[in-house]
Amino acid sequence: MSSSYYFKGITLLITHYNRSKSLERLLRSFKDQGYQFEDIVVSDDGSKIEHMSCLLSLQKEFEFNLVTTPENKGLGNNINKGQEAVKTPYTLYVQEDFVPKALFLEKLKFSHEFMEAHSEFDMVRYYAYFKYPSLKPFRNGFSEMVFNWWSVTGTYRKFYYYSDHPHLRRSNFLDKFGRYAEGVKGDVTEYRMMMSFLKNKGKALFYEDYNDLFDQVNSSSEPSTMKRNFWRESNSWAISALRHLYRHLRFNYDYHF
Incomplete structure (x- = not known):
């Protein structure tokens, strides 16, 4: 186990649904790599009883705040109730099928410092399927995301400014950008938040080597639920x-x- 580092003011928020082994892998990875958060919130979306049993066992070991619902209500509700349980200024949002790589601890330190020093930034993104098309170099491998709707750079990909992939954000996120859409499919929830983030002039940093900080792992026993x-x-x-x-x-x- 590496030496530990305490991230004061940051809550790790994990959304979970029927993938308790994936959740255990994520929590254990953070612990083994030396992360200590001020709080951990696991928001469960009405998982099956066998997964709930695992969650209760994991809660004893990792001492997280478990937020539940009696029935599945979708991604939007799951993020909303999880975010509402966060009491710290910052939220590190990670879905249960991700695993942090060794470099992430250093980059989380940097991005926390950036957010403290620059109030204009609402979030810092750590993972993506492609590089955001318009970036302004910032520092330590991060760049500021620049959105101009009239720009031909990246065509429609310039709209993919917000993402549900791992990111650090201010915990007043729902106040500024509204609640996540509920009662719709997960990709629609993400799309609507993307548009809200753009229309409300959100600003974010993006880690340019976006495959270096997290792995997304979907096993055959616990495949993606999307x-x-x-x-x-x-x-x-x-x-x-x-x-x-x-x-x-x-x-x-x-x-x-």
């Missing part, structure tokens, strides 16, 4: 072209109207 349709996943050239055109038109329309 279901995507054929339209979103197909690699067909024709469908891909239509998808890109649709997103370009839809994102611009939703942003403006």
Whole structure:
């Protein structure tokens, strides 16, 4: 085990649903790598009884605040009730299928310092599927994300400013950007928060080597619970072209109207 570091003012918020082994892996990774948070909140979305049994056992070992619901209410409700349980100024949000790499501890220290010194930043992003298309170098491997709706750089990808992937944010996030949409699919919840973040002039930092800080692990025993349709996943050239055109038109329309 490495030497420990206490992140005062930061709560680790983990959303969970039917993947208790993944949750255990994440919690143990943080512990073994020496992280100490002021608080840990696990927000469960009505998991099956066998997973709830595991959660109660893990709670005794890792001493986290468990926030539950009697039935599955979706990603939006799960994040909302979890965030409401946070009492510290900052929230490190991580879904249960991620694992921090060795470099992350150092980068979390830096990003916490950045947030303390620069009140204009609302969040710091650590993971992505692609590099954000418009970045202004900041320091220590981080860059400021720059959104200009009229810019041709990145086409519609410039709208992917907010993400549910691991990030550090101010805990007044819901006050500034509104609650996460409830009663809709998870990808719709994320999309609506993305638009709210842009319309409310949110500002964020992005770690440029975005694959260096976290691994996303979906095992065969605990696969991803996010279901995507054929339209979103197909690699067909024709469908891909239509998808890109649709997103370009839809994102611009939703942003403006």
